[in-house]
Amino acid sequence: MTDQPVRPDVRGLLDQMAAANSPRAVDVSLEQARGMMHASRSLLDAPTGPLAVLRDVDNGPCPLRLFDVRAERGPGPVLVFFHGGGFVLGDIDTHEPLCAEIARLLDLPVVSVGYRLAPEHPFPAGVSDAIAAARWVAGSPAELGREATGLILAGDSAGGNFTIVTALALRDEPAAVPVLAQWPMYPAANPTQFYPSMDAYGEGFLLSRESMDWFSSCYAPDPKDWRYDPLHQDQRGMPPTLVVTAGLDPIRDQGRAYAAACAAAGVDTIYLECPETIHGFFSLRKALPSSQADLERCAAHLRVMLKGAKE
Incomplete structure (x- = not known):
């Protein structure tokens, strides 16, 4: 474990988990690992909170859930969210509190995507669902009840990977409306490359190197x-990009590298590194109250970014 400074609430959570000797996803069965992530929502994340609209959406290419602070809304941007969980864990339910808070902070409709999970559905099933869902939302289907004039793509961790890949896919084969911005959160942006943050934070900071190896073996990617x-692709022509990383994250440097590649390609890029915190902190806001300010700061930057985007 590094001697780098750690936020008090982060230190408290890490110490509590170490004392409890809590099992990791890699230490239990797949069913138990998924159950642990569901249980962590009530233990570690903030409540969903009030919304005018919170409902599942029918007839999409995969399960979808709509979040909106307004019961009715005119034409405008729609945020499409891809949840994290290593391509193996997580779903619309585990990330409901985060999607609800994003909807409130941005005053935008949020559509959360329940893509297929590995190992039952290995690569590229999940990311194919992500791309198909974004295209479906862009077409403003009646089931959504919201007319999209543009998309914001967002997601955390594995969902950050899907965010970038979907933005690339829609850059090369545009959807019915443009992608106005992308917001990859602590993304798995360059998973085939080794970076020093893996050695620095690969054990003792919630997300472990061993768990990531297990995720990869389940996902079975090419x-x-x-x-x-x-990052095998040129990033030129990508939409305005907000990349967020955690300072104590084993995949932090992947996010840094992706932000640098976007900037080098001439993409309007904002890079925010949230210091002294760990991977997944946006979904740990009950255990890590400091994460709320981080999320609000990101939303403020994204609002400015969207203000200049064409709708």
Whole structure:
């Protein structure tokens, strides 16, 4: 474990988990690992909170859930969210509190995507669902009840990977409306490359190297396919990009590298590194109250970014 400074609430959570000797996903069965992530929502994340609309959406290419602070809304941007969980864990329910808070902070409709999970559905099933869902939302289907004039793509961890890959897919084969911005949160942006943050934070900071190896073995990706490693692609022509990383994250440097590649390609890029915190902190806001300010700061930057985007 590094001697780098750690936020008090982060230190408290890490110490509590170490004392409890809590099992990791890799230490239990797949069913138990998924159950642990569901249980962590009530233990570690903030409540969903009030919304005018919170409902599942029918007839999409995969399960979808709509979040909106307004019961009715005119034409405008729609945020499409891809949850994290290593391509293996997580779903619309585990990330409901985060999607609800994003909807409130941005005053935008949020559509959360329940893509297929590995190992039952290995690469590229999940990312294919992500791309199909974004295209479906862009077409403003009646089931959504919201007319999309543009998309914001967002997601955390594995969902950050899907965010970037979907933005690339829609850059190369545009959907019915443009992608106005992308917001990859602590993304698995360059998973085939080794970076020093893996050695620095690969044990003792919630997300472990061993767990990531297990996720990869379940997902069974083709390491040469850009739909797994989006830094295989040129980033020119990508939408305005907000990349967020955690300072104590084993995949932090992947996010840094992706932000740098976007900037080098001439993409309007904002890079925010949230210091002294761990991977997944946006979904730990009950255990880590400091994460709320981080999320609000990101939303403020994204609002400014969207203000200049064409709708």
